[in-house]
Amino acid sequence: MNIVHVDELELIPVGDRGLQWRPIRSRFGIRAFGTNAYTADVGDEVVEEHTEGTYGHEEMYVVVRGRATFTLDDEEIDAPAGTIVHLPDPAVRRSAVAAEPGTAVLAVGAKPGEPYQPSAWELGFRAAQMQPKEAVAYVEERMGEYPEMAATHYNLGCFRALAGDPDGALDALERAAEMDADAVRRWAEHDSDLDSIRDDPRFKEAAG
Amino acid sequence: MTYNVVKIDEIEPVSYLGSNLIPLRYTLGFRPAGTNAWSADAGGQLIPPHTEDAGSEEMYVVVSGRATFTVGEETAEAPAGTIVFVPAEVFRTAEAQEDGTVVLAVGGRVGEPFHGGNWDTYAVADELRRAGREEEGREVLRKARAERPDSWAMAYNSGCWETLAGNADAAFEHLRRARELNEEAVRPYLAEDTDLDPLRDDPRFEELVA
Numbered sequence: 377m378n379i380v381h382v383d384e385l386e387l388i389p390v391g392d393r394g395l396q397w398r399p400i401r402s403r404f405g406i407r408a409f410g411t412n413a414y415t416a417d418v419g420d421e422v423v424e425e426h427t428e429g430t431y432g433h434e435e436m437y438v439v440v441r442g443r444a445t446f447t448l449d450d451e452e453i454d455a456p457a458g459t460i461v462h463l464p465d466p467a468v469r470r471s472a473v474a475a476e477p478g479t480a481v482l483a484v485g486a487k488p489g490e491p492y493q494p495s496a497w498e499l500g501f502r503a504a505q506m507q508p509k510e511a512v513a514y515v516e517e518r519m520g521e522y523p524e525m526a527a528t529h530y531n532l533g534c535f536r537a538l539a540g541d542p543d544g545a546l547d548a549l550e551r552a553a554e555m556d557a558d559a560v561r562r563w564a565e566h567d568s569d570l571d572s573i574r575d576d577p578r579f580k581e582a583a584g
Numbered sequence: 585m586t587y588n589v590v591k592i593d594e595i596e597p598v599s600y601l602g603s604n605l606i607p608l609r610y611t612l613g614f615r616p617a618g619t620n621a622w623s624a625d626a627g628g629q630l631i632p633p634h635t636e637d638a639g640s641e642e643m644y645v646v647v648s649g650r651a652t653f654t655v656g657e658e659t660a661e662a663p664a665g666t667i668v669f670v671p672a673e674v675f676r677t678a679e680a681q682e683d684g685t686v687v688l689a690v691g692g693r694v695g696e697p698f699h700g701g702n703w704d705t706y707a708v709a710d711e712l713r714r715a716g717r718e719e720e721g722r723e724v725l726r727k728a729r730a731e732r733p734d735s736w737a738m739a740y741n742s743g744c745w746e747t748l749a750g751n752a753d754a755a756f757e758h759l760r761r762a763r764e765l766n767e768e769a770v771r772p773y774l775a776e777d778t779d780l781d782p783l784r785d786d787p788r789f790e791e792l793v794a
Contacts, residue, residue: 378669404669408641408692409617462588486616
């Protein structure tokens with residue numbers, strides 16, 4: 377039987393606010409919808425602050441254990457276990473912080489009206505835990521399994537820059553900029569991962 | 585409204601195939617996947633025994649209490665926080681081991697967009713009919729048909745519902761529409777569905793299956 381307890385799921389730290397990603401979709405190879413769990417200690421992030429602008433996903437968060445404080449745009453929502461927060465609008469800025477020990481939140485999402493495709497952020501979240509060279513190899517090997525997105529090329533550019541491959545980094549950034557120049561400029565502005573290539577004329581062209 | 589916040593135990597459950605369905609998808613209007621919850625007290629049936637078609641994937645999450653899952657030939661204990669993934673064409677059911685056990689179910693088809701639920705909308709409408717709230721139940725189905733005018737299943741279910749409500753005229757109208765939309769899919773149901781027994785002696789039924 378494909379069965380697992382949320383505490384037995386792989387734990388991948390994300391960002392610097394204590395978020396613990398617990399991959400479910402990739403664990404079971406689910407291809408029909410997006411789903412993951414997140415856990416956090418009190419005061420830590422249990423839903424990363426984001427919008428679904430990039431993916432256009434409609435989302436549902438289910439507080440499975442503990443208690444979370446959601447912030448949806450400017451509104452705070454107290455969400456004890458058993459609460460469902462449903463966000464049909466991808467533009468709503470969403471985040472949540474754990475208010476009790478052991479808080480666990482399940483997320484379900486997909487773009488309405490379209491066949492589900494795995495989200496490429498899965499790659500970036502995993503690779504961010506690796507050494508740069510390992511991250512480059514990991515992303516290069518797996519990126520074909522996900523729809524092509526500017527963010528994936530951008531992340532690859534960051535990992536290559538950190539791994540000491542400026543030309544490769546610039547290639548990836550240029551590809552990202554072809555797909556979404558505005559986003560690349562925004563991401564790159566304060567991204568210290570790219571400091572080693574910031575003075576290159578190609579960087580200024582693609583992301584300056 | 586740009587978002588909805590609900591507590592699972594505040595949603596009124598409806599009876600469905602011997603289980604208590606908490607109609608989450610219907611209540612929220614959630615569009616990405618079939619998403620519902622099931623509740624039961626100790627010893628009660630949570631997930632109706634069933635097998636999903638080829639291409640369907642389903643995940644169950646124990647939100648509170650404790651359940652026993654049977655998947656294929658295997659049985660497993662599942663305390664709150666347990667996640668069970670069941671691929672297509674595999675038998676599954678679950679029973680509650682504690683009072684107030686709640687299991688969330690999420691399902692969809694690989695490579696296909698999700699198109700609202702027929703069965704869960706029908707379950708809500710049928711509960712209203714059985715509770716004597718016929719007009720409300722009819723309105724639930726009317727809205728669902730307006731959202732998906734090309735759905736043979738929604739038309740067919742409306743036909744069953746009107747049959748059970750004792751309205752043969754309306755039932756025939758929906759069943760004819762269902763047949764127009766997808767004759768191949770509707771035929772086996774017309775032949776075997778006991779919901780339609782009250783219509784079988786009506787001359788219009790012969791016309792319908794002709």
